[in-house]
Amino acid sequence: MTRIYTRKGDDGTTSLWYGGRVAKSDLRTEAYGALDEAASALGVARSLCRPDEAELAADILRLQDDLFIAGAELATAPEAAGRLVEGVSRVTEEMAAELEELIDRYMDRVELPPKFVIPGGGPLSAQLDVARAVLRRGERRTVALARADGLASPQLLRFLNRASDAAYAMARFADTDDPELFAGRERREPKR
Numbered sequence: 001m002t003r004i005y006t007r008k009g010d011d012g013t014t015s016l017w018y019g020g021r022v023a024k025s026d027l028r029t030e031a032y033g034a035l036d037e038a039a040s041a042l043g044v045a046r047s048l049c050r051p052d053e054a055e056l057a058a059d060i061l062r063l064q065d066d067l068f069i070a071g072a073e074l075a076t077a078p079e080a081a082g083r084l085v086e087g088v089s090r091v092t093e094e095m096a097a098e099l100e101e102l103i104d105r106y107m108d109r110v111e112l113p114p115k116f117v118i119p120g121g122g123p124l125s126a127q128l129d130v131a132r133a134v135l136r137r138g139e140r141r142t143v144a145l146a147r148a149d150g151l152a153s154p155q156l157l158r159f160l161n162r163a164s165d166a167a168y169a170m171a172r173f174a175d176t177d178d179p180e181l182f183a184g185r186e187r188r189e190p191k192r
Contacts, residue, residue: 017089019077027145032074034138035160039067041131042167048124056170059102060128063166066095070159074142078150091159099162106169110176121175128171135164 013021014029022028042064049057072089084090119129139160146157 016077016080017072017075018080018083022077027141027148028074028077031138031141031145032071034134034141035067035071035074038131038134038138038163038167039064039071041127041134042067045124045127045131045170048127053124053174056173059166059170063099063163066091066099066159067163069095070156070163073151073153073156074145081153084153090153091155093155093158096155096159096162099159099166103162103165103169106166106173110172112172117172117175119171125171125174128167128174132164132167132171135160135167139164 008015009024012024014024015021016028042060046057046060046064049060069087069089070091073084073091076084076089081090086092087095120126139157142151142157142160145151151157
């Protein structure tokens with residue numbers, strides 16, 4: 001039987017991927033912990049996708065994969081940053097650019113209402129909004145970490161900013177399937 005507990009964290013510390021141990025309340029663990037939460041929230045969203053939403057499910061899965069790359073970078077102490085590998089354990093410029101393309105692709109398919117969108121248009125969009133909010137928290141924690149301790153790459157903050165925007169765009173796309181959300185307003189059908 002494989003045991004998942006090591007007892008090493010019983011003292012309130014955790015191992016970084018590269019670079020020693022830190023407190024579980026450390027800014028670094030708070031930042032990558034929020035990304036882990038976001039990836040889990042996205043997993044719930046992906047599980048809510050219908051079979052005809054395969055494109056959306058694939059885009060959510062890609063974002064989850066990318067969040068693990070960002071998490072690996074955050075889980076590495078700055079002095080061990082040389083051990084990170086672009087696109088595997090370090091965020092790249094291309095990852096943020098790909099998210100911009102994804103955001104544009106979804107936002108081109110929806111017409112936003114003329115006011116703030118209240119989450120809860122449907123189970124899928126609501127869950128994507130939960131992921132968006134957790135991603136924003138992860139971004140805030142990463143900004144605090146960057147100011148206190150530095151980051152391995154400057155692309156990380158740009159990527160996290162786009163990641164939450166991507167979750168928002170996908171949530172709004174998922175809302176277009178709920179006619180009640182847009183009741184009384186002109187609405188464009190999504191292009192599929």
